[in-house]
Amino acid sequence: MATSPPPSQDKPCPAIPMGVDETIQHSDWPALTQAEIKAVLASHGHAHHRQPRILETSIRPYSAAALVTLPHGEELFIKRHDGRLRTAGAQQKEHDFIHHLHSQGLPVIQPLKTPQGQSFISLPSQQGAPQIYELFPGLKGRDTYRHDVTWGQSWHNQAQAYAAGALLGRLHRASATWRTPPQPRSQEALLLSGMAPLEGADGANRFLAAMAQRGLPEQRALLAGDLPGLLHHFHQRLRQAPSQEVFLWGHGDWHGVNLTWRQDDADKIEEVFDFGMSDATSAAFDLAVALERSAIAWLNPGGPAPFSQALLDAFLAGYASTGFSAALKRCASWLPLCHVPFALSEDDYYRRLLQDGASADIALEGYLVGHMQWFLAEEGQRFLSTLQQSAERHAAAARHCPLTPSQKR
Numbered sequence: 319m320a321t322s323p324p325p326s327q328d329k330p331c332p333a334i335p336m337g338v339d340e341t342i343q344h345s346d347w348p349a350l351t352q353a354e355i356k357a358v359l360a361s362h363g364h365a366h367h368r369q370p371r372i373l374e375t376s377i378r379p380y381s382a383a384a385l386v387t388l389p390h391g392e393e394l395f396i397k398r399h400d401g402r403l404r405t406a407g408a409q410q411k412e413h414d415f416i417h418h419l420h421s422q423g424l425p426v427i428q429p430l431k432t433p434q435g436q437s438f439i440s441l442p443s444q445q446g447a448p449q450i451y452e453l454f455p456g457l458k459g460r461d462t463y464r465h466d467v468t469w470g471q472s473w474h475n476q477a478q479a480y481a482a483g484a485l486l487g488r489l490h491r492a493s494a495t496w497r498t499p500p501q502p503r504s505q506e507a508l509l510l511s512g513m514a515p516l517e518g519a520d521g522a523n524r525f526l527a528a529m530a531q532r533g534l535p536e537q538r539a540l541l542a543g544d545l546p547g548l549l550h551h552f553h554q555r556l557r558q559a560p561s562q563e564v565f566l567w568g569h570g571d572w573h574g575v576n577l578t579w580r581q582d583d584a585d586k587i588e589e590v591f592d593f594g595m596s597d598a599t600s601a602a603f604d605l606a607v608a609l610e611r612s613a614i615a616w617l618n619p620g621g622p623a624p625f626s627q628a629l630l631d632a633f634l635a636g637y638a639s640t641g642f643s644a645a646l647k648r649c650a651s652w653l654p655l656c657h658v659p660f661a662l663s664e665d666d667y668y669r670r671l672l673q674d675g676a677s678a679d680i681a682l683e684g685y686l687v688g689h690m691q692w693f694l695a696e697e698g699q700r701f702l703s704t705l706q707q708s709a710e711r712h713a714a715a716a717r718h719c720p721l722t723p724s725q726k727r
């Protein structure tokens with residue numbers, strides 16, 4: 319990992335919103351500064367006298383990013399992570415996974431390497447923990463879902479839902495040969511989305527015990543409320559779920575916002591990016607995460623159309639077209655639980671790191687518990703049974719082509 323002198327004190331670039339809600343006016347992280355951008359570009363061999371032109375700087379929640387143009391027109395995307403959120407080791411694992419998928423023919427955007435062969439750099443910062451910087455080539459495809467909200471909007475049409483399902487299936491097939499332990503769990507490693515905390519027959523009990531042990535007052539309050547009952551209910555259903563778990567690294571955030579589409583065919587995927595939540599989970603868990611983020615209109619789950627059966631069917635048909643069925647049969651059982659570890663880690667992120675109690679409360683009450691309550695109520699039950707039936711139908715029709723045997727942990 320290359321280290322350079324700390325960027326000189328200069329002002330963050332003015333925020334030019336990028337991505338989801340462009341009306342948001344605040345950012346959790348300071349925008350990248352000209353000095354940081356120059357330092358990152360220089361470490362990648364782009365030492366220019368002139369300032370790079372900044373097209374956009376991001377105000378997205380978990381990191382800071384900027385899209386810049388070099389003097390000869392090439393666009394590059396820089397992403398900065400606070401070192402308390404991502405260690406160098408975790409970043410390296412994520413990149414190794416991206417390179418593996420690329421070697422298997424997946425259309426992933428690969429991080430650019432420095433002349434010394436490093437795919438990210440680390441710079442000291444005034445906050446204490448070094449900051450981690452990734453550099454990517456600009457997107458080739460159309461960023462069609464750029465203004466959409468994860469958890470808010472589904473696929474734009476059935477052809478895109480099918481393509482997204484099919485590519486996730488291909489990703490799982492390619493990832494089944496990637497045998498690397500999960501991202502490390504530690505007090506420092508916030509923002510993780512893994513299934514390990516809930517795995518095994520005693521998963522619900524272990525999870526609740528771990529929450530109690532942390533002793534955070536807001537989390538303890540949930541333990542005295544609906545949470546234990548909900549967790550036990552859905553965990554029991556998971557234990558009875560059909561088919562074997564196929565352990566593999568998943569993308570962890572499969573949604574249109576992390577895909578681009580071909581310039582010459584709006585319904586074909588050009589490239590996949592944003593592997594920040596990738597981790598060792600399972601095919602069913604990762605499929606459930608994809609559905610949790612894209613299949614339900616969480617901004618209005620009590621509205622007249624909380625989900626689209628046609629889009630759900632198209633997505634599952636795409637996934638089934640890649641030829642294995644184990645994940646399809648189990649994904650409905652993971653769905654009410656797959657957000658649980660991430661929601662808890664979001665609570666940590668907002669409460670401990672950002673001291674933003676209001677967002678942390680939303681993560682615990684609205685997300686962690688609220689989503690499970692929805693799945694238990696009438697609409698959620700209807701969704702889960704529609705999903706189970708549809709998934710089993712597609713699994714039965716799938717050309718049988720099993721993945722490699724389950725990986726042992």
Ligand SMILES: Nc1ncnc2c1ncn2[C@@H]1O[C@H](COP(=O)(O)OP(=O)(O)O)[C@@H](O)[C@H]1O
Nearest residue numbers: 337378385395454455456457461464575591592
């Ligand atoms: N290589 C890139 N070139 C140009 N824009 C990009 C690139 N990668 C991401 N973006 C844009 O920035 C947004 C945020 O990037 P992403 O890596 O998905 O981070 P986040 O963790 O905030 O979702 C994307 O949704 C996309 O609109």
Ligand SMILES: [Mg+2]
Nearest residue numbers: 575576591592
């Ligand atoms: Mg993203």
